[in-house]
Amino acid sequence: xxxxxxxxxxxxxxxxxxxxxxxxxxxxxxxxxxxxxxxxxxxxxxxxxxxxxxxxxxxxxxxxxxxxxxxxxxxxxxxxxxxxxxxxxxxxxxxxxxxxxxxxxxxxxxxxxxxxxxxxxxxxxxxxxxxxxxxxxxxxxxxxxxxxxxxxxxxxxxxxxxxxxxxxxxxxxxxxxxxxxxxxxxxxxx
Numbered sequence: 725x726x727x728x729x730x731x732x733x734x735x736x737x738x739x740x741x742x743x744x745x746x747x748x749x750x751x752x753x754x755x756x757x758x759x760x761x762x763x764x765x766x767x768x769x770x771x772x773x774x775x776x777x778x779x780x781x782x783x784x785x786x787x788x789x790x791x792x793x794x795x796x797x798x799x800x801x802x803x804x805x806x807x808x809x810x811x812x813x814x815x816x817x818x819x820x821x822x823x824x825x826x827x828x829x830x831x832x833x834x835x836x837x838x839x840x841x842x843x844x845x846x847x848x849x850x851x852x853x854x855x856x857x858x859x860x861x862x863x864x865x866x867x868x869x870x871x872x873x874x875x876x877x878x879x880x881x882x883x884x885x886x887x888x889x890x891x892x893x894x895x896x897x898x899x900x901x902x903x904x905x906x907x908x909x910x911x912x913x914x
Contacts, residue, residue, distance in 0.1 A: 729760030729899060732903075734800045736802045738765075739767060742806045742809035747837055750894075751891075754895035758899045763788060765790045772784050799831065799905065803839035805838040810839050811841060819842065824846040827910055832882070832910070835882070838859075843867075844867040847867065850913060852868075853870045854882065855872050855873060855874050880907045880908075882913075
């Protein structure tokens, strides 16, 4: 995986609090090991507070505020989970617009655990096959998606996994999809 993502910038979008730390750090490491450049975006400047389930974990510096970013600046997007993280992001118009832009441009998106709540709000799941933390099943189905219980699911540039235990498969597939680049079918779902 040393050079598959050389020259590619990957956005990681999280709220100021609530992202599951391992769902941020493991994909970040996978992007770096594949030669890509990860960039941490949030709704405000400063630092984001990650969590290990319900306990505070480490803080990470924000590279860019999402309202000042464009999907055109990036080659892919990672949406970590954690219950509070996507629940907050889906209430922020600039975050939802940013996420939707990746689908409109056919760019790959990787999402894990509770992260699909932001995709539900962006209305990009109609006709898409996806997995998540089981409690999102009804939300995904109501948004027109096909929810499945699998370790990792790839649907035309959309990579999804259920939980931290799935991270090895999730990271491998997100690197593969980011390396492949644009997917026309991704744009059709937006």
